[in-house]
Amino acid sequence: MIADIIDRAVNGRDVGVDDVQELMSISDPAEMEQLFSAAREVRDREFGRKIFTYGFVYFSTYCKNNCTFCYYRSSNHSIDRYRKSKEEIVQLAGGLKDAGINLADLTMGEDPRMYADDYRGLLDIISSVRDDVGISIMASPGALPREMFSKVRDAGADWYACYQETYNRQLFESLRLDQSFDDRRNQKTWAREAGLLAEDGMMIGLGEDVTDRAETILEMGRLGCEQVRAMTFVPQEGTPMQFVTPYDSTEELKAIAVMRILYPDKLIPCSLDVEGIAGLKTRIAAGANVITSIVPPNQNLAGVAQHELDIENGNRSVEHVYEMLEEMGYRHATSSEYVSFLDAHRPERVGGE
Numbered sequence: 535m536i537a538d539i540i541d542r543a544v545n546g547r548d549v550g551v552d553d554v555q556e557l558m559s560i561s562d563p564a565e566m567e568q569l570f571s572a573a574r575e576v577r578d579r580e581f582g583r584k585i586f587t588y589g590f591v592y593f594s595t596y597c598k599n600n601c602t603f604c605y606y607r608s609s610n611h612s613i614d615r616y617r618k619s620k621e622e623i624v625q626l627a628g629g630l631k632d633a634g635i636n637l638a639d640l641t642m643g644e645d646p647r648m649y650a651d652d653y654r655g656l657l658d659i660i661s662s663v664r665d666d667v668g669i670s671i672m673a674s675p676g677a678l679p680r681e682m683f684s685k686v687r688d689a690g691a692d693w694y695a696c697y698q699e700t701y702n703r704q705l706f707e708s709l710r711l712d713q714s715f716d717d718r719r720n721q722k723t724w725a726r727e728a729g730l731l732a733e734d735g736m737m738i739g740l741g742e743d744v745t746d747r748a749e750t751i752l753e754m755g756r757l758g759c760e761q762v763r764a765m766t767f768v769p770q771e772g773t774p775m776q777f778v779t780p781y782d783s784t785e786e787l788k789a790i791a792v793m794r795i796l797y798p799d800k801l802i803p804c805s806l807d808v809e810g811i812a813g814l815k816t817r818i819a820a821g822a823n824v825i826t827s828i829v830p831p832n833q834n835l836a837g838v839a840q841h842e843l844d845i846e847n848g849n850r851s852v853e854h855v856y857e858m859l860e861e862m863g864y865r866h867a868t869s870s871e872y873v874s875f876l877d878a879h880r881p882e883r884v885g886g887e
Contacts, residue, residue, distance in 0.1 A: 536565045540572045543795040554748035557792045558785075566788070573791035573821030580798045581823050584867040585859055586875075587852075588637045588672065588803070588826040589630035593618040593659065597643025599676070600711050603699075603740060605770035606643050612772050617647070620659055624666045631669040633852040635828060636872035638669045639695070644676035653682055657689045664690025670872060672733070677718055683728035687883070692876055693761070694725035697735035701753045702746040709740060722757045729883030731760040731876065733801075738789065739767035739781040747785070751793055760879050761801040761824070764789035766809075783813060787820040794821030799879070806855075814858050828855055 539553045560566050595615045600607045606615075618626070627638040640659060642648055648655040656675050663671055672693035673686050686694060698718055700706050706715045722732040734754040738747065754762045766786045769778045793802050803824040804817030814825065856866055 536560060536568065540569060540795060543792075544572055544576060549796060551745070551748050551752055554751055554792060554796070555745055558744050558747050558751075558788055560788060566784075569788065569791045569795075570820050573794040574819065576795050576798050577821045577823050583864050584823075584871060585818065585864045586637070586801065586824045586867045586872055587635045587828060587855065588639050588824060589627070589633075589635040589852075590639050590641065590827045590829050591618070591623055591626050591630075592641045593623050594642035594645040594648055596645040596647065597676075598646055599644050599713065601713075602709050602711065602774045603737070603767060603770065605773065607773060610772040617645070620662050623659055624662050627663045627667045627669055627671075630828075630852075631667055631869075634856075634866060634869070635852060636670060636867060636869055637672055637693070638663060638667070639672040639674055639826065640691075641674040641695075642676070648675065653678070653685070657685055660686065660689040660691050670869070670876065673730075677713070677721055678724075680720075680724045683724045683730060684883075686725075687728045687730050692731060692880075693733060694721070694730040695733035695735075695761075696721040696725075697733075697737070697763075698750070698754075699735070699737045700740060700742050700746055701750045702742055705741055705746065719757075722759055726758055726881040727884040729881055731880055732757070733761035733763065734759040735763040735765060736789065737765050737767050738785045739778070740775075747789060751789065751796070754793075755797055758881070759800070760881075761803065762793050762797065763803045763805065763826075764793070765805055783809060783816060787816055790817060790820040790822050801875075811854060811858065814855070815862060818859075818862060818864065825855055825859075828852060 539549065539556055543549045557569060560569060594617045595606050596617065597606050598608055600609050606613065630638050640663065660671060660673055671691045672695055673691040674695040677696060696718060699709060703715050722734055725732045734757060736750045764786050766781055766783055769776050769780055790802055801824045802822050803826040804814060804822035806827040859866055
């Protein structure tokens with residue numbers, strides 16, 4: 535049964551929600567390795583031995599939202615929050631480019647100061663990184679009005695990232711308090727209409743069941759997102775969910791592998807923000823082909839899922855990540871290889887340039 539579903543998925547034949555649910559329910563170690571092996575074959579056939587790399591610049595930890603799972607929720611008053619200046623952000627992005635990192639992920643909470651004056655602060659940061667550094671850019675600024683996406687694209691962003699976390703509407707509403715499920719879902723569509731590549735993501739361990747996971751994986755594919763991810767929920771101090779019993783990484787690894795065989799040409803990240811450098815090998819072995827959340831030490835930058843994990847000890851540094859890739863028989867992709875991927879997959883802008 536499992537072998538048949540994997541075979542159909544790998545060969546591009548019809549796979550439905552029941553099939554995905556079956557794959558996500560695997561518990562037998564032999565079947566799990568069968569799934570991971572198929573995912574590696576698909577990834578290596580499509581991308582060879584190259585792995586893309588993203589640097590993480592979390593430039594504002596202020597947020598107006600009060601998500602129940604997030605450390606940076608507005609009501610968590612114990613946080614020492616920060617905003618990086620435009621000059622600091624440009625310097626950080628320049629350091630990533632000089633190190634051979636393929637993309638700078640410019641991330642912030644939904645910071646009212648960055649949203650003021652028609653998002654002038656956000657757009658200025660994006661255009662400054664584009665003009666002064668020239669690295670590929672992912673904008674991760676939270677939910678935006680529809681008319682902003684063309685402006686984000688014109689400012690110089692290549693990607694727009696906005697994670698739904700789950701496509702179970704009721705669960706979403708209990709997690710993202712006072713936020714619109716439909717508006718957040720539409721973010722990905724509006725981004726692609728503006729000519730931006732789009733990333734969506736699911737979180738595992740928030741109270742969803744295996745059917746929810748299967749439906750979320752399929753919905754991210756239906757939206758046409760060029761990058762899809764799964765991350766294991768890490769309970770955060772100072773949130774209503776701080777005492778939730780966390781999952782191990784098994785469910786995340788299965789999700790990575792299932793997404794890989796369903797979506798051979800998509801980018802699927804391995805985030806260092808969940809288990810740090812220790813989780814790199816297992817996620818690459820499950821079919822991931824992007825390492826995200828590379829954070830240089832000694833820059834007073836935070837992560838999201840684990841705001842301190844492996845940052846100041848240098849284990850999330852560029853050098854350490856490259857060493858690990860080489861040990862696994864992979865290499866980091868060149869910037870020209872990454873730009874070639876973007877050019878081949880960038881959505882056509884509705885209404886033209």
